[in-house]
Amino acid sequence: MLQAPLLLTPGPLTTSLATRTAMLKDWGSWDGDFNALTASVCADLLAIANGGDSHCCIPLQGSGTFAVEAAIGTLLPRDGHMLVLANGAYGERMAKIVSTMGRKVSVLRWPDGTPVDPIAVRSALSSDDSISHVGVIHCETATGLLNPLDAIAQAVAAQGRALIVDAMSSFGALDIDLQRQPIAAVIAASGKCLEGVPGMGFVIAQRAAIALAKGNSNSLALDLADQYDYLQRTGQWRFTPPTHVVAALRAALDQYLAEGGRPVRLARYQANAEVLITRLQAAGLRLFLQPELQAPIIMTFYAPAHPDYRFATFYQAMRERGFLLYPGKLTEVETFRVGCIGAIESAALEQAAHAIVDVLNQHGWL
């Protein structure tokens, strides 16, 4: 391989040269310049979700899961009870986090590929007053399914509960508007649709909820109320910040805004997804989801039915052609996934689709 492979994976993903070169400088974490960098990144992240004055942005070291764990551990009181709406592996992970953090959890489940039903959410809430919070995954990355966030947020608000949204793989591309949608907290990370490098999560949380959350957390490092308090008082992160990751995210946000922000990012991903789906369907591969449920983030395809098909062999052959794919994340059926986010254009997806079909044909699997 002459060049680094294209990452057709939903984070880490392919980043631009400008984003990668932003990491060539070292920063002092106590320095005013770095504090200004943190402040500007947080202000932009808040603005992307239209957080206004009602919400604040709290950055956190670590991968996305650290931020999910921090949000749940901070926002749920010790005697809180969270209803997790699960239709895939990330929903299940959220439920596991709630119980690991020692909070009470209930799970409302749908099969892979079936969206969360807001009417069922409403009735589950009306029949259990002890549920204080509801958790949902916006784009379920395990399949690529987009859950109906507007209707879910309305259903949860109508029952007077607080909604926590894992928007890891949708933030920056799909619509999240905190002035329109009643949401207590949105969780995302540097290395997905914002096209930064991995290493930093963030939570856009209601100021009022954070003010009430002091003392909830049973973790020191993952206490977002404390992180926010310290950030406000000093301009600094509590513990060593991922300086180069923040600098890369600043560069990625500059490109995001120059490109035209969320609508333009979404349009590019939609064009990427469309090329991939059209080409692979034309070759006889089948998309796992109904098209109207598919987010333009990551696509799940049924593996070829041929008995000799092996994902590991397919993966290696694709790797030799310069593309990294993802295995499926479904337990019942054999699938593979192709991401269409990152600093890539539809021409790259065209080449990837061509390579996929070629490799499958060469092995006689199609």
Ligand SMILES: *Cc1c(COP(=O)(O)O)cnc(C)c1O
């Ligand atoms: C990527 C992702 C996460 C976080 O995963 P990490 O491996 O911790 O970065 C959480 N939820 C969803 C929906 C994701 O796509």
